[in-house]
Amino acid sequence: MTTQHDCLALDAADPLAALRGQFSLPAGITYLDGNSLGARPKAALRRAHDVLEAEWGDGLICSWNTAGWYDLPSRLGDKLAPLVGAGKGEVVITDSTSVNLFKALAAAIKLQANHPERAQRRTIVTERDSFPTDIYMAQGIIEWLDRGYTLQLLDSWDQLPAALHDDVAVVMLTHVNYRTGRMFDMPAVTAQAHEAGALMIWDLAHSAGAVEVDLRAAQADFAVGCTYKYLNGGPGAPAFIWVPERHQADFSQPLSGWWAHRQPFAMQASFVPAAGIRRAMCGTQPIASLALIECGLDVFDLVTMAALRRKSLALSDLFIALVEEHCGAHGLELVTPLAHAERGSHVSFSHRHGYAVMQSLIAHGVIGDYREPHVMRFGFTPLYTSYSEVWGAVQTLKRILDEGDYQIDAARGAVT
Amino acid sequence: MTTQHDCLALDAADPLAALRGQFSLPAGITYLDGNSLGARPKAALRRAHDVLEAEWGDGLICSWNTAGWYDLPSRLGDKLAPLVGAGKGEVVITDSTSVNLFKALAAAIKLQANHPERAQRRTIVTERDSFPTDIYMAQGIIEWLDRGYTLQLLDSWDQLPAALHDDVAVVMLTHVNYRTGRMFDMPAVTAQAHEAGALMIWDLAHSAGAVEVDLRAAQADFAVGCTYKYLNGGPGAPAFIWVPERHQADFSQPLSGWWAHRQPFAMQASFVPAAGIRRAMCGTQPIASLALIECGLDVFDLVTMAALRRKSLALSDLFIALVEEHCGAHGLELVTPLAHAERGSHVSFSHRHGYAVMQSLIAHGVIGDYREPHVMRFGFTPLYTSYSEVWGAVQTLKRILDEGDYQIDAARGAVT
Numbered sequence: 001m002t003t004q005h006d007c008l009a010l011d012a013a014d015p016l017a018a019l020r021g022q023f024s025l026p027a028g029i030t031y032l033d034g035n036s037l038g039a040r041p042k043a044a045l046r047r048a049h050d051v052l053e054a055e056w057g058d059g060l061i062c063s064w065n066t067a068g069w070y071d072l073p074s075r076l077g078d079k080l081a082p083l084v085g086a087g088k089g090e091v092v093i094t095d096s097t098s099v100n101l102f103k104a105l106a107a108a109i110k111l112q113a114n115h116p117e118r119a120q121r122r123t124i125v126t127e128r129d130s131f132p133t134d135i136y137m138a139q140g141i142i143e144w145l146d147r148g149y150t151l152q153l154l155d156s157w158d159q160l161p162a163a164l165h166d167d168v169a170v171v172m173l174t175h176v177n178y179r180t181g182r183m184f185d186m187p188a189v190t191a192q193a194h195e196a197g198a199l200m201i202w203d204l205a206h207s208a209g210a211v212e213v214d215l216r217a218a219q220a221d222f223a224v225g226c227t228y229k230y231l232n233g234g235p236g237a238p239a240f241i242w243v244p245e246r247h248q249a250d251f252s253q254p255l256s257g258w259w260a261h262r263q264p265f266a267m268q269a270s271f272v273p274a275a276g277i278r279r280a281m282c283g284t285q286p287i288a289s290l291a292l293i294e295c296g297l298d299v300f301d302l303v304t305m306a307a308l309r310r311k312s313l314a315l316s317d318l319f320i321a322l323v324e325e326h327c328g329a330h331g332l333e334l335v336t337p338l339a340h341a342e343r344g345s346h347v348s349f350s351h352r353h354g355y356a357v358m359q360s361l362i363a364h365g366v367i368g369d370y371r372e373p374h375v376m377r378f379g380f381t382p383l384y385t386s387y388s389e390v391w392g393a394v395q396t397l398k399r400i401l402d403e404g405d406y407q408i409d410a411a412r413g414a415v416t
Numbered sequence: 417m418t419t420q421h422d423c424l425a426l427d428a429a430d431p432l433a434a435l436r437g438q439f440s441l442p443a444g445i446t447y448l449d450g451n452s453l454g455a456r457p458k459a460a461l462r463r464a465h466d467v468l469e470a471e472w473g474d475g476l477i478c479s480w481n482t483a484g485w486y487d488l489p490s491r492l493g494d495k496l497a498p499l500v501g502a503g504k505g506e507v508v509i510t511d512s513t514s515v516n517l518f519k520a521l522a523a524a525i526k527l528q529a530n531h532p533e534r535a536q537r538r539t540i541v542t543e544r545d546s547f548p549t550d551i552y553m554a555q556g557i558i559e560w561l562d563r564g565y566t567l568q569l570l571d572s573w574d575q576l577p578a579a580l581h582d583d584v585a586v587v588m589l590t591h592v593n594y595r596t597g598r599m600f601d602m603p604a605v606t607a608q609a610h611e612a613g614a615l616m617i618w619d620l621a622h623s624a625g626a627v628e629v630d631l632r633a634a635q636a637d638f639a640v641g642c643t644y645k646y647l648n649g650g651p652g653a654p655a656f657i658w659v660p661e662r663h664q665a666d667f668s669q670p671l672s673g674w675w676a677h678r679q680p681f682a683m684q685a686s687f688v689p690a691a692g693i694r695r696a697m698c699g700t701q702p703i704a705s706l707a708l709i710e711c712g713l714d715v716f717d718l719v720t721m722a723a724l725r726r727k728s729l730a731l732s733d734l735f736i737a738l739v740e741e742h743c744g745a746h747g748l749e750l751v752t753p754l755a756h757a758e759r760g761s762h763v764s765f766s767h768r769h770g771y772a773v774m775q776s777l778i779a780h781g782v783i784g785d786y787r788e789p790h791v792m793r794f795g796f797t798p799l800y801t802s803y804s805e806v807w808g809a810v811q812t813l814k815r816i817l818d819e820g821d822y823q824i825d826a827a828r829g830a831v832t
Contacts, residue, residue, distance in 0.1 A: 024473040033477045040473040048464045048704070056651055057440040057456040061449045061783060069651060096699030098673030099515060106560070128685050133674035133699060136687040140672035144522070144561070153685060179683075228700075235472055235485060235703035256556035257514030258549035267595075267788045269544050269569060271552040283512030283549060284644070286705030287651035288464070367477060372683045 002322060002391075010318075010387035016311050020384040022299050023232070030389045030396075032368045035206060035346040035379030038232030041295040051291045069287050073259075074277060076290070077240060079297045080231070083305060084204060084223065085214030086242045093240045093293060094259075094281050097205055097226050098133045100241040103253035103280055104222035105141055105172060107243075108199040109149070110252050111221075112169040118197055121169035125160070125198070128153040131178045134203055138172065157182065160189065164196035171198050175213070176206035176344030179371045181336035183211060183344045187218040194219065205229060208240070209296075210312065210345035210381075212305045215242055222247070230345065230381060232296035237289050241280045248276055257282035299383060311382035312345045315390055319347050319378060322394040330401040335375060346379040353408045357397075360406035366393045418737060418807075426734075426803035432727050436800040438715050439648070446805045446812075448784045451622060451762040451795030454648030457711040467707045485703050489675075490693060492706070493656060495713045496647070499721060500620060500639065501630030502658045509656045509709060510675075510697050513621055513642050514549045516657040519669035519696055520638035521557055521588060523659075524615040525565070526668050527637075528585040534613055537585035541576070541614070544569040547594045550619055554588065573598065576605065580612035587614050591629070592622035592760030595787045597752035599627065599760045603634040610635065621645060624656070626728065626761035626797075628721045631658055638663070646761065646797060648712035653705045657696045664692055673698035715799060727798035728761045731806055735763055735794060738810040746817040751791060762795040769824045773813075776822035782809045 011017055023039045025031060031039060055067040064070050077091035084091075094100070105124070112118045124138055135151070142149040154163055164171070171193040176183045186202065193200040204225030207213050209232075215223055223242040227233030243251050252273070258264045259281040262272045273279035316336075323332060335348040351357055354374040361368060361376075368378040378393070400406055427433055439455045441447060447455060471483040480486050493507035500507075510516070521540070528534045540554055551567070558565040570579055580587070587609040592599045602618065609616040620641030623629050625648075631639055639658040643649030659667050668689070674680045675697040678688045689695035732752075739748060751764040767773055770790040777784060777792075784794045794809070816822055 024469075026474045026476070029476075031476060037472075037477045037480075039476065040468060044472075045465070045468050048468055049461070052456060052461050052464055052650075052708075053440075056453075056460075058442045060442070060445075060447060060455065061453045061785065062778070063651065064453075095511070095515070096673065096701070098675075098699030099511070099671065102671060131674075132677070132680075132683050132685065135685055136672045136674060136677065139687045140670040144670040234468075235479070236700045236706070237702055237704075239699075254556040254560040255515060255518060256552045257512065258547075258552060259514075261548070261552065264548075265788070267548050269548065269551055271555045283514030283655075284652045285512070286653055286702040288653075288708060289702030289705040290652070292468075292704060362478070369477060372681070 001325065002318065004388070004391050007387040007391040014311065014387070016303060016307060016382055017386065019299065019303060020386070023384045025384060028365055030366045030393050032366065032378040032380065032385065032393060034381030034384070035210070035229055035377065036369055037235055038229055038296065038381065039384055041232055041299055043295040043298065044234065044292045047292055047295050048288065051288055072287065072290050073281060073285055076293055076297065077277065079294070080208070080240055083213070083300060084208050084225070084242065085216050087216060087245060089276050090244055091240050091242050092277050092280055093227060093238050093290065094285055095238060097203070097224055097239040098137050099255065099282070100224040100239050101134055101137045101203065102141060103255055104201050104224055104241060105138055105170065106253045107251050108170045108201055108222060109141070111247070111250055112199060118169065121167050122148045123150055123152050123167045124170045124172060125152045125154065125163050125168055126172045127157060127174070128155055129177060129179060130174050131203065131205065134172060134174065157184065161192060164192060164198065166197065168196055168198040170201060172201040172203070174203040174205065176211065178206055179348060179375055181344045181346045181348050183342050185341065186213065186220065190218045190220050206344050206346070209300065212309050216244065227293050227296065231293070232299065233293035234289055237293050238285060243277055243280050248279070251279055253280065255282040259283055308382045312380050313340050313343070315380035315382060315385055315387065316343065316345065316347045318387060319380065319390050319394065322391065323349065323397065326394055326398040327401050345381070346377050348375045348377045350374040351376060353406060356406040356408045357400060360400045361396060364396050364400065366396045417741065418734065420804070420807050423734070423803040423807040430727065430803070432719060432723060432798055433802065435715065435719060436802070439800045441800060444781055446782045446809050448782065448794040448796065448801070448809060450797030450800070451626070451645050451793065452785055453651055454645055454712065454797065455800055457648055457715055459711040459714065460650065460708045463708055463711050464704065467704055488703065488706050489697060489701055492709055492713065493693065495710065496624070496656055499629070499716060500624055500641070500658065501632050503632060503661060505692050506660055507656050507658050508693050508696055509643060509654050509706065510701055511654060513619070513640055513655040514553050515671065515698070516640040516655050517550055517553045517619065518557060519671055520617050520640055520657060521554055521586065522669045523667050524586045524617055524638060525557070527663070527666055528615060534585065537583050538564045539566055539568050539583045540586045540588060541568045541570065541579050541584050542588045543573060543590070544571055545593060545595060546590050547619065547621065550588060550590065573600065577608060580608060580614065582613065584612055584614040586617060588617040588619070590619040590621065592627065594622055595764060595791055597760045597762045597764050599758050601757065602629065602636065606634045606636050622760050622762070625716065628725050632660065643709050643712065647709070648715065649709035650705055653709050654701060659693055659696050664695070667695055669696065671698040675699055724798045728796050729756050729759070731796040731798060731801055731803065732759065732761065732763045734803060735796065735806050735810065738807065739765065739813065742810050742814040743817050761797070762793050764791045764793050766790040767792060769822060772822040772824045773816060776816045777812060780812050780816065782812045
């Protein structure tokens with residue numbers, strides 16, 4: 001039995017506790033949705049002011065050079081790189097995750113189409129339970145190419161080995177599942193895909209800044225991810241794409257805009273890709289949103305991913321144990337794996353009235369979110385979540401469930 | 417002969433003079449580059465503060481609904497629509513101009529491919545002098561489709577009629593040329609394209625907020641444009657795409673991300689496009705940059721495009737006359753058409769030392785920009801440029817040219 005006193009003791013002994021001071025969080029709220037939108041670094045307010053007043057207002061057009069706007073995608077990419085095991089010059093922060101997935105998948109298809117022994121492969125494998133935009137983008141490419149490619153949707157992650165037949169060109173998976181929180185063994189799955197002659201794309205939306213990732217050690221082929229969740233880059237902030245050095249010379253993608261050109265200002269009438277990672281870019285980037293990402297990344301300079309991961313698992317272990325202890329009679333079903341090696345940084349429970357219960361939790365100051373069908377998600381962001389908050393959240397959940405304090409016919413609104 | 421006194425009198429009589437008060441501009445600078453990056457509306461600082469503090473910091477994930485983030489692309493699109501003659505529900509602000517051009521061109525190609533009599537057409541016509549990213553994006557699509565499409569680059573705008581043969585599927589033109597400032601007759605050219613059985617895409621990067629545009633009256637097919645130039649939306653702010661109601665049901669584009677889905681939160685495993693303009697979207701948008709665009713659009717509520725256009729032409733007429741009068745001996749060549757109907761809102765002069773002269777102008781506080789080859793651009797943004805500034809800019813140019821005060825071997829840096 002863990003007590004509230006135990007949780008307070010855990011906080012007192014937490015070597016990361018002071019990092020919460022880097023963030024602005026509203027009073028009276030327990031925020032367990034950093035897996036959807038990370039909290040605001042305090043530094044972001046000052047940075048926004050500088051970007052608007054000194055850089056845009058005073059520097060005007062000159063700021064593309066003098067304030068380094070033009071280099072932001074690659075400079076911030078280099079700053080993000082160590083968090084996912086990428087090398088310098090291998091990451092740019094640009095566009096949306098969806099657009100970057102399109103580039104990565106298009107490039108992977110092309111690499112295979114140019115391969116002497118794999119040119120005929122026509123299957124792209126992913127999970128039915130992938131975040132939908134990944135599936136939609138793949139459908140978009142397939143329909144457009146109209147060259148016989150098909151998307152094979154796995155109904156369960158353990159179908160993967162059997163699905164790796166000799167027609168598979170690309171495997172595209174979300175490392176940590178957005179709904180269940182289940183995490184793939186990146187090195188093992190990548191090796192399986194490669195053994196079958198397929199290329200491996202990872203979506204790190206729920207991984208970057210949340211779990212330890214080593215893309216280079218895993219020998220992955222391409223990766224994309226998001227900066228507005230665990231990296232605290234700001235609402236809808238531009239996403240990232242990783243192209244390892246070994247694939248850069250052959251990386252070709254159809255969104256060949258001027259920011260991907262070898263000499264964007266030479267105004268040539270023919271596209272020639274930039275030599276390095278910039279060929280993964282496309283058009284001009286939204287500087288205000290892009291610049292704020294640095295404030296989120298700066299916080300990661302203060303701590304190791306190993307330390308964050310330890311606290312993340314401690315928080316989610318505690319949450320799971322407390323929910324089972326205090327709310328065990330209410331038909332909650334744990335969706336997230338118990339094994340640490342298979343768990344990301346959020347925990348999901350399904351409940352037949354999950355939507356209504358989550359609405360009630362939010363009304364009582366505990367912000368998690370809801371995903372169809374029936375799934376309540378609780379994100380644990382070790383940069384700013386305390387053990388006492390986990391205790392408090394479970395007590396609120398218990399009270400709501402004990403008292404039936406939720407409207408089961410509540411109209412469903414959109415929650416991103 | 418126009419005197420400085422005349423210019424002061426023009427300012428005193430200018431009914432739009434007070435609009436400059438809406439913008440923050442550095443002291444001692446004459447800013448003639450609003451055609452590249454618009455000045456900062458004063459309101460943007462307050463708006464950024466609200467987005468960061470109240471919406472992101474306090475509202476957190478709930479702000480997707482409570483602060484209206486999710487609807488920003490279409491709400492701001494509706495606000496922009498009247499400036500380009502678009503209808504309600506026909507514009508979204510999203511992604512970059514390059515990405516939007518890709519969507520529009522892909523959709524146009526598909527429409528033609530599904531047309532009973534035009535399915536075999538394989539030529540896409542544009543100008544060699546289009547802004548390069550438009551050409552590059554077309555090259556990207558063509559190479560990817562690999563179905564025999566070719567890009568025909570016109571060497572001069574007057575080659576268009578002859579180029580409209582019966583293999584042309586799509587004509588894609590920049591309404592106001594980024595380098596020369598030359599403006600096409602949108603209704604006439606659109607009619608010519610239609611008569612030849614082609615679809616017509618307009619890039620309004622240098623038109624929106626600068627000249628009067630009526631897309632619906634011209635019966636254009638698709639349009640894209642930029643918000644960070646004359647619309648003063650902020651550096652690299654998301655771009656817009658226009659899909660007229662008559663094409664929306666058949667609008668299909670390969671970047672089919674979740675924000676384009678009919679029910680993005682139903683988490684379905686198959687893409688079904690949204691009914692209206694949202695199908696032109698793709699992924700999650702950068703909210704901080706997106707929200708600031710509204711501050712730029714709000715200024716246009718205070719004035720008509722007709723009044724802005726009158727002042728724009730008066731400013732550029734004055735500039736051309738003063739340059740010819742005061743700098744006529746220095747080999748400057750006017751690149752921009754004199755006819756009002758063929759002129760946008762910037763004026764370009766070529767000079768064999770154009771790059772060096774522009775660097776010297778900037779060093780002396782007159783900010784224009786330079787475009788290869790030899791072209792000095794001067795943008796006239798009637799929201800905040802005065803007649804006296806035009807006078808002062810020409811006097812500075814005259815002094816630089818008279819005294820040879822420029823380094824002709826100056827290293828060339830990148831200027832966006």
